[in-house]
Structures are given as structure tokens and as C-alpha cells.
Amino acid sequence: MQYSHEDENFPLTRFESMLKTNNILFFDSAEFENIIHHYLENGKIALSKRAIKLGLEQHPTSINLRLFQVEILVIENKFAEANELLDKLHSLEPTNEEIFIQKANVLSKQDEHQKAINTLLIAIDMSNSPEDDADLYALVGMEYLFLDQFDDAIIYFKKCLESDVTDYSALHNIIYCYDFLNKNSEAIEYLNEFLDTNPYCEVAWHQLGRQYFAIKEYAKASAAFDFAIISDDTFVGAYIEKGKVLEKLKKYEEAIENYKITLALDDPTSFALLRIGYCYSKLGQSDLAIQFFKKTIDEDALLDKGWIAITKFYLKRHDYQNALDYIKKAVAIDGDNVLYWKLYATVNKHLNFLEEAEQGYKRALELGNYELDTWLNRTDILIELGEYQAAIFNLLQTTEFYPESPEVEYRLAGLYFMVYQPEEGRFHLKNATCLNIDYSFIISELFPQLTDRPLIKAIISEAKKTSN
Structure with a gap:
């Protein structure tokens, strides 16, 4: 089913006005479809059901409105009723591919993934539209993912991308499968082939950079991220990944530059702020390092790496009182974080606060941190x-x-x-x-x-x- 968002608001406003006044207004079936689609997308199931009911009263022969009924039944886990309705619709329109798509959806929800695949393949045979084919190939790929059959999933996500070169979720899924199978070289080969015909695809360059980074080919990774940035100079993810590569190459000033570009392009992320802090720390610029570590925890108080970084920063400089102040704040925010408690114990041990240090190790053990050093440190105290x-x-x-x-x-x-x-x-x-x-x-x-x-x-x- 295809939906148009153009002029959608007017029929939607009329429909909601009708619900308030109880005046029955006429809508054509396409308008009802857009209204129902809008409510489903926004999770308003009760309003979707109401629109379907009113729609079928005005258009009792509409197959598409009946298919929306199936969607509602699937959402409510009423699979037997959904199948019964689909069988009726199939007898009315045996070549309607949407009926097979919904049948596959019902099977998938019941963990009958191979049957869902077989049903989707029937829909593909019926399809006459390359755009629809792309969506169907993606659905088959997802079913193979559910079955952990990654090689088969790759085949169908590739077909999807061949039908619609802009379907970047398919590209991500292909690389996800290669990653899961530890096939970095195959992923690199595929991405290079893809880029031969799509040289300005920033997503593919970004993925290629990540593959090179995974196998420690940092120069090639850096070049790939450069091409991603050339393709889209507002691509925050590419600057972040480039920064990570530059850190590996110990080019900390350049890494900082890339991370800072992301702060200018978008709202600051705790990750970028944290990495800038680490880079300044590596450069021995302590004042700037601590400034960015503090910005990190201000930006995201739940990011444990931020609290750990600032505590370790002070620990390294033997400033145990400041380290204790920060790790205490961290523990107050998240009392179930094992790393916090181990660090809390370490700081207190340095301050010779033995009872507190022992409590820290004890709490870490209670939270399931059974590393040998935790047991031994507690014993020694x-x-x-x-x-x-x-x-x-x-x-x-x-x-x-x-x-x-x-x-x-x-x-x-x-x-x-x-x-x-x-x-x-x-x-x-x-x-x-x-x-x-x-x-x-x-x-x-x-x-x-x-x-x-x-x-x-x-x-x-x-x-x-x-x-x-």
C-alpha cells in the first residue's frame, strides 16, 4: 500500500472534527487509508480501529482497509483471526501481493520465519515494481536474520540495494552480517565494489573506514573517512571516526580538531567531549583535559566513562581528595555500577580509609564482580x-x-x-x-x-x- 502525506492534514482535521461532533462526513478510501496510516505510525491504535470501522461502513469492498484490519489483529496478537481474514481477501484478490506480505508478517510474528520467507518470495514473483521489490527483498533479509542465516540475509539485502541504491538500512544490514561472520575482507571488497558505482555515498565510505579500523589499517581508514567527509561535510559520524583513527596514530591535535567540528555541527555529544579530554590528557594539557572531562559529565551524568575518566585523572596526579569527591558523586547517581565501586575502593585505599575501601570491594563482589583481584584486595584490607x-x-x-x-x-x-x-x-x-x-x-x-x-x-x- 502506498501512502501520500500531501494534503493529509486536511482530511485528518475533518475526521477528528467529525469524531467530536458525531456528524458523519464522507471520505474517499484513499483518505481513510492516509488517516489510518497516520494513526498507526503514531501508535494511536484506538483511533486507527475507529477509522477502519467508519471507513468500511463507507467503503465495504475496500481490500486495503481490510488489510489495515489485519495489521490491527497482528498488533493485538490475534493471529488466527488475522489468517482467517487474509484467506477471505486472498479468495477475492488472489494476485494482491500485499495479502502475501501480511501473511508473511503473521507467520513471522509466530516465529515461522522460513514459511514467512516462502510467502514473501511469492509476493516478489507477483510484484511489477522495482521499488516494491526493494522493500520485499529487505523483508526476506530480515527473516533470514531472525534465523541467524547471515549468508542468505546478505544475498537479499544486496538485491534490495540493487533495486534501490539509496536504501542505506540495507547497506548497514549487509555490513552487520559480514561483521557477525567476522568477514572483514569480504565487507571491504563489497564496499569498494559498491563505491565504484556510487563514489559519493558517504554512508559506504563511513562503513569502509570502520572496516579498515577494525583490522588496524589506520591509514586506509583515515582516507575512507576523508572521502565520507568530502561526500558530506556535515557527516558527524565520519568526523568522530576520523578522530578515533587519529588517536590511534597518536595525532592528538588533529583528533581534537575533528571532534571539535562535531561540536559545531550538532549538539555536543558526551563521547566527543570525553575523547577531547583524553587527547588533551595525552598532550599533557591537564587544565584543558579536566575542563572537557567536566563537560562530559555535565552533558551526560549517566555516562560511566566520564566519571571514571575524571576520577582516574585525579588519581594519576595523586589528588585523592578530588578523586574521592567525584567517585562519591558517581556512586550516588548509580549505586549498581561495579566499576564505580572498585574505583571507590581504590581511592579510599590511597587515602588509608580502610573501612570505606573494604566496603567498596564488598559491594563490587555483591554486584557480581568476581575477578580475583577484587577478592584479594578485600582480603588484604x-x-x-x-x-x-x-x-x-x-x-x-x-x-x-x-x-x-x-x-x-x-x-x-x-x-x-x-x-x-x-x-x-x-x-x-x-x-x-x-x-x-x-x-x-x-x-x-x-x-x-x-x-x-x-x-x-x-x-x-x-x-x-x-x-x-
Whole structure:
């Protein structure tokens, strides 16, 4: 079904006026189709149904209005009713391709994707319009995507693009499929072929640049983004990607220039502001770096990379109080962000706020961050706080994830000796030395008071002899 948006507002205004006054006005079927299409596009289902009902009262033989009825039934998941109505319409107009498109839509919604493809292929055979063909090929491509049959999807998205060279969503889908299949070279070959006949297609140049970037061909990526910009000098995405390439080439001043162009072309994006901050940081221009990191979090307080960047900026400069102020604000905004809590713990550790640091690591663990360093950092702080039993319990949980870690075993050995459980201490120390004697320094580092114990010295000494 084709719709015209020209002069759409007048019949729409008349229709809505009619609903308010209850005066019955006449509309031709094309006007009803435009009115219904408008309501469907805007998600106004109740008004769509009302327009269909009134439309069918005035045009009871209109197939197109009945097809809108099918659309409503599909939206309401009434697939059996939709199929029944489609069968009736098919008997009236067996060569109407729109009926097959709607049949395919019903099948797709019921996860019958192969049947949907077969039905769409019938519609393609019936079609006489290249423009309609492009839409149908795209629909077949999408069904193959649902089936994870990416090679088949590529074939149909290519057919779509051959029928309508301006269908950039098809181009994006082709590259998406190649990306999923890790076929960068095939994607590059296809894009170069496409650009031979469409040399001013900025979207294709942009995609080509991204492919070269993925395989670390930065000079070629940079050239592709230049051509994208030549094709459309307001293409924000191309400037962003060019900036990323220039960063990889360590050309930070040029990267900043490209990112700044995007700020002038469009509303500032937190990504561009953040990258500018990083570039200034790399150039050693701290004042400008912090200025742009602050702009990043002002622009988007939910972007965790912004808060992390500003906290790490201060951490690197040993300005722990400022780092703490920012990471506290970040945690207040999003208390379920693991990266925030690990950073919160690190900053507090530098400030020797051990209870707060321990809480940070504990919260990270509660949120599912089971990296070994999180368990070990929490343990070491608990040891420093003299919380030996809590440290043991923490390490026993760690062994569920890391059953043969010498770093865990040495710590458990030391802790058991500290709480006067020598048998357990001996067991874990022997375990630890068998796993890796090189980590035995952990005992002297974390438990200096145990270094001279004869039993401990004997076990470590024996293990060193054996390992030599």
C-alpha cells in the first residue's frame, strides 16, 4: 500500500472534527487509508480501529482497509483471526501481493520465519515494481536474520540495494552480517565494489573506514573517512571516526580538531567531549583535559566513562581528595555500577580509609564482580584491619571461583596461623608451595610476624629445595 502525506492534514482535521461532533462526513478510501496510516505510525491504535470501522461502513469492498484490519489483529496478537481474514481477501484478490506480505508478517510474528520467507518470495514473483521489490527483498533479509542465516540475509539485502541504491538500512544490514561472520575482507571488497558505482555515498565510505579500523589499517581508514567527509561535510559520524583513527596514530591535535567540528555541527555529544579530554590528557594539557572531562559529565551524568575518566585523572596526579569527591558523586547517581565501586575502593585505599575501601570491594563482589583481584584486595584490607575471620570467610568464597590459586592459598595459610589453627595453616601452606613457590613472599609481606616460625620456614624451605 502506498501512502501520500500531501494534503493529509486536511482530511485528518475533518475526521477528528467529525469524531467530536458525531456528524458523519464522507471520505474517499484513499483518505481513510492516509488517516489510518497516520494513526498507526503514531501508535494511536484506538483511533486507527475507529477509522477502519467508519471507513468500511463507507467503503465495504475496500481490500486495503481490510488489510489495515489485519495489521490491527497482528498488533493485538490475534493471529488466527488475522489468517482467517487474509484467506477471505486472498479468495477475492488472489494476485494482491500485499495479502502475501501480511501473511508473511503473521507467520513471522509466530516465529515461522522460513514459511514467512516462502510467502514473501511469492509476493516478489507477483510484484511489477522495482521499488516494491526493494522493500520485499529487505523483508526476506530480515527473516533470514531472525534465523541467524547471515549468508542468505546478505544475498537479499544486496538485491534490495540493487533495486534501490539509496536504501542505506540495507547497506548497514549487509555490513552487520559480514561483521557477525567476522568477514572483514569480504565487507571491504563489497564496499569498494559498491563505491565504484556510487563514489559519493558517504554512508559506504563511513562503513569502509570502520572496516579498515577494525583490522588496524589506520591509514586506509583515515582516507575512507576523508572521502565520507568530502561526500558530506556535515557527516558527524565520519568526523568522530576520523578522530578515533587519529588517536590511534597518536595525532592528538588533529583528533581534537575533528571532534571539535562535531561540536559545531550538532549538539555536543558526551563521547566527543570525553575523547577531547583524553587527547588533551595525552598532550599533557591537564587544565584543558579536566575542563572537557567536566563537560562530559555535565552533558551526560549517566555516562560511566566520564566519571571514571575524571576520577582516574585525579588519581594519576595523586589528588585523592578530588578523586574521592567525584567517585562519591558517581556512586550516588548509580549505586549498581561495579566499576564505580572498585574505583571507590581504590581511592579510599590511597587515602588509608580502610573501612570505606573494604566496603567498596564488598559491594563490587555483591554486584557480581568476581575477578580475583577484587577478592584479594578485600582480603588484604581485612587483614590490615585485623578482621581475620572475615578475611578467611572471604577467601573460602574465593576458592569456589579460583580453587587452585597460590595467592589465595598463601593468604589462607597465614590467616589460619594467625587465628591459632596450625593444622589448617599447615594444610594450606603445603598446598600453596605445591602450586607455586614463587608466591611464598606473600607470607612475609602480609604476615611479617609469622616469618620466623620454624614450621612455616621448614615447609617453604623444603618446597624451594624440591623446586630447584
